[in-house]
Amino acid sequence: MVRSxxxxxxxxxxxxxxxxxxxxxxxIAPDGAPPPMPPILYEDEHLLALDKPAxxxxxxxxxxxxxxxxxxxxxxxxxxxxxxxHRLDRETSGVVILVKSVEANRRMRDLFQDRYVSKTYQAIxxxxxxxxxxxxxxxxxxxxxxxxxxxxxxxxxxxxxxxxYVADGSSARTGFxxxxxxxxxxxxxxxxxxxxTHQIRAHLEVLGFPILGDKLYGQPDDVFxxxxxxxxxxxxxxxxxxxxxxxxxRSIAFPHPFTGQTLRVTAPLAADMQAIVDGAEPxxxxxxxxxxxxxxxxx
Numbered sequence: 107m108v109r110s111x112x113x114x115x116x117x118x119x120x121x122x123x124x125x126x127x128x129x130x131x132x133x134i135a136p137d138g139a140p141p142p143m144p145p146i147l148y149e150d151e152h153l154l155a156l157d158k159p160a161x162x163x164x165x166x167x168x169x170x171x172x173x174x175x176x177x178x179x180x181x182x183x184x185x186x187x188x189x190x191x192h193r194l195d196r197e198t199s200g201v202v203i204l205v206k207s208v209e210a211n212r213r214m215r216d217l218f219q220d221r222y223v224s225k226t227y228q229a230i231x232x233x234x235x236x237x238x239x240x241x242x243x244x245x246x247x248x249x250x251x252x253x254x255x256x257x258x259x260x261x262x263x264x265x266x267x268x269x270x271y272v273a274d275g276s277s278a279r280t281g282f283x284x285x286x287x288x289x290x291x292x293x294x295x296x297x298x299x300x301x302x303t304h305q306i307r308a309h310l311e312v313l314g315f316p317i318l319g320d321k322l323y324g325q326p327d328d329v330f331x332x333x334x335x336x337x338x339x340x341x342x343x344x345x346x347x348x349x350x351x352x353x354x355x356r357s358i359a360f361p362h363p364f365t366g367q368t369l370r371v372t373a374p375l376a377a378d379m380q381a382i383v384d385g386a387e388p389x390x391x392x393x394x395x396x397x398x399x400x401x402x403x404x405x
Contacts, residue, residue, distance in 0.1 A: 111177075114184065128166075140173050143182040144202075148371045152210040152364055153203060154179060154188065155371040160199040160350045160378070164190055179204050187211075192218060195304075197319075199376040200227070200355025213363035223360040227296040227306055228285070228375060230352035230382055231315040232324065234292050239283045242309040246302050247272030268322050268330070269308040278302040280309045286383065291318060293383055295356070306353065318388055319348030338390070348388040352379050 108115060111126040121127060144162065148155035156175065158164075163174040180188045186206035191214040194202055205211040217223050249270035281297035294315070296306045307323045310316055316324020321333045325345060333342045338349070359370040375383070382388050 111180065140178060140181070143178040144175065147201060147373055148369070152206055153191075153214075153362075153369075154183065154206060155358075156202050156204065157373040158194060158199055158202045158355075160197050160376060163196050164193045164202070175202060176204065191215075192223075194355055195351075195353075197350040198353045198355060199373075199379075201358050201371050201373045202355070203358060203371070210363055217360050217363060223358065225298060225355065225359075226357045227298070228354045228356045228379070229294050229296055229306065229310065230291050230318045230379055231294050231310055232291060232318060233315050234287045235282075235284055235294070235313070235315055237284070239281070240313065241279065241281050242313055243277070243279045244271045244309060244312045245273065245275035246270065246278045246305065246308050247275030267303060269302065269304045271308075271312050276302055278305050278309065280306055282310075282313070288383060288385065291382065291388075307351065318352045318382070319346050320351040321346060323351075343390045347390060349390050350378075352382070354379055 109128045110119075110121075111128070112122075113119075141162075144156040144158050146154065147157050156179065158175055163172055165174045165176050166172060176188065176190050180186075183206065187208055189205050189211050191203040191205050191211070194200065203214070205214050246269045249268050249272070277300065279299040281299065283295045283297075285293045285295050287293075292315070294310070296310075298305050302308075304322065307317055307320055311320075311323040321342075322330060325333075329342060329345045332339060333346075336342070338346075354376050355373065356375070357370060357372040359368060361367065362369045374380075
């Protein structure tokens, strides 16, 4: 099967300059029908807001083909010029905004660039913070494991994504408030005021309350490197306790790019996280999970 990112192809179609063509080969492409487009939280003639499940890529990336938010949305709205207004990491669930035209894309980019967009996240963290509210302003930069053999992992781009406190790093500011405490964990609401890579995850690690299930943050170098090189080994599963980092994009608010009226879109807490908040013990299923690949986007 041959498909275009822009249109439906016919056997007689002429490929345009710059057009992306995807060839699906049995045994390489996923078997069966594609998953449905994620649940719609809001839609008008210009915008589409979806509730992204954890594990779904925002766009196709890497050496192995997989379904993505933008691909599924384009298939569902073939009459529109659908594109991403922003991105979430593969494992992060929650609200994502897509645009349905080139002009909507341009206007949303301006809103993000001029910081008219505010986001709220929720995270399950290890421990019980001694504070109810807090602000972290630690500057962030790339942190490399203290292991000279990391180059042999073959995935230096993943290592580059690991952020942490760096005195002369990029300025970053995140607000936090504790919503609830339960057993060994707490549910924390997060308000990023800047948009650095993995800012929320790195700042929670700086504060001493890393996110449950995070493969990059809150783990010693040897666990991080084993996860990077070998995927979810028994040791990695035992250390992480959960197959994905428990971070959820709860809401996003911004002036509508065409009407100017404030639009706030909210996604309910993902079911796997809600179960832990309700008292379930975090577990990693015994079946083999996905191998660790470079994360596709900043938080």
